[in-house]
Amino acid sequence: MELKGNWNFPTSIRFGAGRIRELPEVCRTLGMSRPLLVTDAALARLPLVSAAVTTCAEAGLECLVYSNVQGNPIADNVMYGVATFQAGGHDGVIAFGGGSALDVGKAIGLMVGQARPLFDFEDREDWYLRVNVSTMAPVVAVPTTAGTGSEVGRAAVITDPADHTKKIIFHPRMMPGAVVADPQLTCGLPPQVTAATGMDALSHSLEAYCSPLYHPLAEGIAVEAMRLVKEWLPAAVEEGGNLTARANMLIASSMGATAFQKGLGAMHSLSHPCGANLNTHHGLTNAVVMPYVLAWNRPAIEAKLQRLAAYLGLPGGFDAILEWLLSLRRRIGIPNTLAEIGVQPEHAARFAPQALADPSTPTNPLPMSRDDFEHLYLNCIRGQL
Ligand SMILES: [Fe+2]
8 A cells, every 4th residue: 555645634734755755835835935944954855855946946946944943932932023024025924843842933923014023922811812813924834743732733832931931832734734744854864863853753643542521523533543553663863764654653543633633642741841951852751751641640540451452462461551552662762760960869859840830740640749740750860669
């Protein structure tokens, strides 16, 4: 079966190897003639980006690159991008890269048309109603990692330097108008990045599946995404050029982000403060905390994981899922404890209130307190399941 398709769920997606060639046509369908390609500095130096710019230029699009984007991006990354967009007279954004570049690109598309400051559009109460929709710029998303799924999301995670917290900027129209999902672009990712981002995709599906909200559509998507991760993540890590593995991980990533409309949980609550304060890699941090959070939530999710285990072909329910996760982590080189990625016991008390306030917390299967988070951090730091 050729792993290729044109889909309109949850947005317009052109999926398949080599489809980056269609980028200019996709830009034109969204009315762009002078797109700003937003990516990170490391990616901007790779042939991947110059090839995309050349493809656009050959099709008559004046495409310039903005690459002031860091991992765990901050507000300045967005606001300098807005200034670049306006100074250059651009008419749309190509958000090109991993989660950070996609989120910054989407936030630039939002902010070019707004008079208020960025964090006035945080995902709280009805703040999204403050957005002037008519002046937002169109966005095409081109993912180059398989994990974040931000290409099909309606939000961007940006760190507020004022208080070192990650804030979610949200508007329904932040969903990119179109996605070019070309698994070939992910073939050059090193094994460690493939592993960490792939585990982020898994964490989205697993947390969405375990969220107590009622959303059968999201649950259906989540279980199939987890099957794809189980079947293909080891091959994607071990044989980077395996295009079938890369394609299946790329769609599993989009599916994970589609599913997490149902909510996330304590994996992301614990991970965000580590990223905001210590700049740990988001997917890697989720991968480290995953089994500890699962064990913590066990009383609330045991029956659900029984069903999941049956679908994944893992005899034994909750314990079988936990065992599979632990062996998957070992196989793809994920560290066992938060201590191994620089989180120390003294961070637990400081990060716990931030985890409690995280927007992922209300949909954790078990209600969480500040003390619970401190305890759970210590479990993850000391390796106590
Ligand atoms: Fe995530």
